[in-house]
Amino acid sequence: MFNFKRPHHKLHTSDENDLRLSDLKPGEKGRIVEIGGSENFRHRLIEMGLTRDAEIWVDKYAPLRDPMELIVKGYHLSLRGMDAQKIAVERIA
Amino acid sequence: MxxxxxxxxxxxxxxxxxxxxxxxxxxxxxxxxxxxxxxxxxxxxxxxxxxxxxxxxxxxxxxxxxxxxxxxxxxxxxxxxxxxxxxxxxxxxxxxxxxxxxxxxxxxxxxxxxxxxxxxxxxxxxxxxxxxxxxxxxxxxxxxxxxxxxxxxxxxxxxxxxxxxxxxARLIDIRYPRDIEIEIEKLHQLIQKNDVTDKHSRWTSIKLLESDQQTRDEVRLHNNCADILDQAKISINRIEVLFKDTGRATISSARYGFIQGAMRECVVESLIDSVDYSRQIDRVLTNRWLGLPIFGLFMWLMFKLTYDIGSIPMDWIDSGLVALMNFISDLLPNSMFASLLVDGVIGGVGAIAVFLPNIFILFLIIAVLEDSGYMARVAFIMDRVMHNIGLHGKAFIPMIMGFGCNVPAIMGTRILESRRDRILTVLINPFMSCSARLPVYVLVAGAFFPDNAATVIFSMYILGIIAAIGSGKLFSRTILKGMSKPFVLELPPYQRPTLRSLVLHTWERGYLFIQKMGTVILVGSVIIWVLGYFPTEVELDRDYGSERTTLAQYHDSQLADLESKFKKSVDQDRSGYHSEMIVYESSSSYLELHEQFQLLQEELTSEKSKQLYSLRQQEIGDITEQKWIGRVGKIFEPIVRPLGFTWRESVALITGFVAKEIVVSTYGVLFGVGEDVDEGSQGVISGLRSSGMTPLVALSFLVFTLLYTPCLATVAAIKRETGTWAYTFFSIAYSLGLAYSLAFGVAYFGRMFNWLS
Incomplete structure (x- = not known):
């Protein structure tokens, strides 16, 4: 199982002003621009409904500030900050 | 049909x-x-x-x-x-x-x-x-x-x-965007032409576009596979160029596209009627400030219910077992078979069976937490802490359960989805100090640190947690490296659990535990019994029978002496007594003499039974030393001597392998107090003190007891949950090694700096 390549996906939008899911505050809403990270990670998220252009709502952060709780496609999902950092989003009202 | x-x-x-x-x-x-x-x-x-x-x-x-x-x-x-x-x-x-x-x-x-x-x-x-x-x-x-x-x-x-x-008949296909359909069709035709697979060939085509390893391997088994795999590569490249993402991601996104299309046609969402009850509940249960205290309260309640309610049927089982033991002893007096049944089977399996109520209650509570949806919130709340050890937030539950008993805790690792997390949690769980270790701490700490017993016991729990965290960090950076999965956790809506599913869940897990008692623990208990029973005839250096007679005679003569002295004094006193109002036997001077006599007599009698008892202790200790179990203890004595242990500690630790609380009853046997000792037993405490153990050795013994190989039932649970002997033996070896090193560290540095000698 180790011969199979797992390239890390570099985000295309990589300038510093770029907004990540982990930057959103509770109550803020974003639209997914792109997901980075390992192939398995990206694919897992896409399977869970975090597709490009999907709308995502940050509901809250855990009591110890990590992980975060999101609402996507009508259900609640939790991601760690370090993983949310790999997701580029644009803020929507 | x-x-x-x-x-x-x-x-x-x-x-x-x-x-x-x-x-x-x-x-x-x-x-x-x-x-x-x-x-x-x-x-x-x-x-x-x-x-x-x-x-x-x-x-x-x-x-x-x-x-x-x-x-x-x-x-x-x-x-x-x-x-x-x-x-x-x-x-x-x-x-x-x-x-x-x-x-x-x-x-x-x-x-x-x-x-x-x-x-x-x-x-x-x-x-x-x-x-x-x-x-x-x-x-x-x-x-x-x-x-x-x-x-x-x-x-x-x-x-x-x-x-x-x-x-x-399959009526429809999931339709993808035209550019993907073209590539699916190309592969589809090639596959059908070469008759490569008996499976649905459209499925195989799509899986190839997703770069699915398993499908590629299956296709590779056929002739003409090269054409198909080449075409797959070309198609994937085309999709990557057109959609600016991998084939896998593009197809998954396209599936969601299809779903969204379907949803538009058959789902009407009226936001006005919508109530998200779960979200309301979570406003409180995972609240930034309230989340942790409420979770702590639930954990405390879990322990409280498990132990308080569990202790009621526990007493019933206990008295049932005692009645059964007495019944069998009466039925088959003094036979080897009776001893096997009473001391071996019932004593050994029964020691674990009394925990059944606790275990079932714990499983029931966990089933409630799981079925209601709260377990996912536990993972959410505790993930930050567990992530430090390279674990998923949910792993916190089995860790906490370990304070009760490692066996259900290790079986509880099934709530974790990834195998790597399960194995890691299983491996560090035995360091969480289970309740069976507490009697040992109470006994030894009570004997050697009477003023600081609570501190010593508490530090054992802390040391266990440190060992678990340290080992967790070590394992996740070495043997279980890189297998970690991203944390993508669904927080499902809260639900009221159904009684049926709670009963089923609890029974399924509890049954596994009962099975274990009937097998591993039974065999283990019988082995320990055999080691302690044979050989039936032992030769002792001292003639305890005659020593006992001499001792009894000596004390009896002392008592007789006392009595004659008393009589003499009474006679003397009576001759000087002249009052005619009160008979002599009621006079204050007689009563005073009599009281004195009674006190002295009591003192002598208790001294007699004390010395006889201590002789009996020495005899049973000597006998045990000659039994196989004692010989095994002697064999291991050189290994544990650097830790300051004698053959007694070595025997206690070996028997503790069946169940750690047995360490206490083993000491009971070794010091001839009988097996019914509890941690407060003065006989064992004085025995330990007189056996030459120093507070330093006691501390090193406690450290060893905390960390060394978990009991037989835990080993069986480890084997069951990891599925391999390799991890099972690794766990045994690692915990033995850690216990030995740390106990040695305590003994060595203690001697060096002359602590607690």
Whole structure:
């Protein structure tokens, strides 16, 4: 199982002003621009409904500030900050 | 006729509830071959047909990403199932349909079940069931699994799909964007032309475009595979150029595109009626400030209920066992068989059986936490802490449970999804100081640190936690490196658990524990008994019989002396007594003499029994030294001597391998106090003190007891949950090694700096 390549996906939008899911505050809403990270990670998220252009709502952060709780496609999902950092989003009202 | 039905669906979609509603309580729980993924099967009869039902593990996809997904996919691809029943959470339709699109492509006769229709209503979702059935090309049955509404209709649909050819035909394909369809078609034709696979060839084409390793390997087994694999590479490249993403991601996104199209046609969402009760509950339960204290309160309640309620039936079992032991002893006086039954079987298995109520209550509480949806919140709240050790937030539950008993805790690691997390949690769990270790701490700390016993005991718990965290960090950076999965956790809506599923859950896990008692612990107890019973005749250096007689005679003569002295004084005193008002025997001077005499007599009598008792202790100690168990202890004595231990500690630790609380009863035997000692027993305490143990050695002994190889039942649980002897032996060796090193450290540095000598 180790011969199979797992390239890390570099985000295309990589300038510093770029907004990540982990930057959103509770109550803020974003639209997914792109997901980075390992192939398995990206694919897992896409399977869970975090597709490009999907709308995502940050509901809250855990009591110890990590992980975060999101609402996507009508259900609640939790991601760690370090993983949310790999997701580029644009803020929507 | 006999039909195989496979129940598939997302985690938290109510799959198990439907499975239970279909099959009733007639279930078998086992493991899928080669993996520790639970396999549940059952059956039911409908219109004279028998339906064998398999409850597949809950998965979000068929990507073979986890052990569960691999199991589901292999089972479905291997043509074992006649009909696939796909359970869909109607209140979470969009994401649940993702798996459905893959099941449709797999080409099996399919029945779709819209579960939790009541919750969909609450959420303000109106689903047009007929349109959905047309769009997906499979019958759709709306049900409410919790109440059983719609189950009869489901059975009817399953019957029709199983028996009627027309119902089996796949009516639709999931349509992808045109550019992807072109590539699918190219591969499809090549595959059909070369007759490569007996599976649905469209499924194979799509899987190839997703760069699915398993499908590629299967294609590679055929001649002409090169053409197909080359075409797949070309097609994937084209898709990557056109869609600016990998084939896999593009196809998954396209599936969601199809789902969104379907949803637009058959779902009406009225936001006005929508109430998200779960979110309201979570405002409190996972609140930034209240979340942690409430969680702490729940944990405290869990322990409290487990131990307080559990102790009531515990006493019943205990007195039942004592009655049974007495009954057998009366029936078969002084025979070897009686001793085997009483001291070996009942003593050993019974020591564990008394924990059954606690274990069942704990499992029941955990089932409530799981079925209600709170367990996912535990993971959410504690993830930050557990992430430090390289673990998933949910791993916190088995760690806490370890303070009670490591066996249910290790079995509780099944709540973790990734195998790597399960193994890591299993390996560090034994360091959480279980309740069986407490009697040992209380005994030894009470004997050697009477003023600081609580501090010493508390520091043992802390040391255990440090050992667990340290080992967790070590393992996740060495032997279990890089297998970690990203934390993607669904927080399912809260639900009221059904009694049936709570009972089933609790029983399934509790039964495993009972099985273990009947096997591993039974054998272990008998072995310890054999070691302690044979050889039946031992030769002792001292003649205890005559020593006992001499001792008794000496004390008896002392007593006789005292009595004659008393009589003499009385006679003397009486001669000087002149009052005629009161008889001499009631005079104050006589009473004073008599009182003095009685005091002295009591003192002598107690001195006599004390010395006889101590002689008996020495005799039993000597006898045990000659038994096999003592000889084994002697063999290991040189190994444990650097820690300051004698053969007694070595025996106690060996027997403690069956169950750690046995360390205390072993000391009871070694110091001849009998086995019914408890941790407060003065006999053992004085025995320990007089055996030459220093406080330093006692501390090193406590450290060793905390850390060394968990009991037999735990080892059996480790074997069961890791599935391999390799991890089991590793766990034994690692914990022995850690215990030895740290105990040696305590003894060595202690001697060096002259602490506690």
């Amino acid at each position: 006999n039909f195989n039905i496979a129940v598939a669906g997302n985690p938290n979609c109510g799959k198990t509830t439907i499975f239970n509603a279909l099959t009733g309580a007639k279930q078998r729980v086992g493991n899928w071959p080669g993996v520790t993924v639970e396999k549940k099967s059952g059956h039911y009869t409908h219109s004279d047909n028998i339906f064998d039902v398999i409850d597949l593990p809950g998965t979000y996809s068929l990507a073979a990403f986890s052990a569960e997904e691999t199991v589901v996919r292999q089972y479905l691809e291997n043509d074992e199932a006649d009909v696939v029943v796909n359970i869909i959470d109607a209140s979470n339709l969009e994401r649940n349909l993702f798996l459905t699109t893959q099941l449709i492509e797999l080409g099996k006769p399919l029945v779709l079940v819209l579960n939790m229709m009541d919750m969909a209503d609450e959420k303000g979702l109106q689903i047009d069931v007929d349109t959905l059935a047309t769009l997906l090309g499979a019958p759709v049955v709306p049900v409410v699994g919790r109440t059983g509404e719609g189950i009869d209709l489901l059975k009817e649909k399953i019957l029709r799909v199983s028996t009627e050819i027309s119902m089996k």
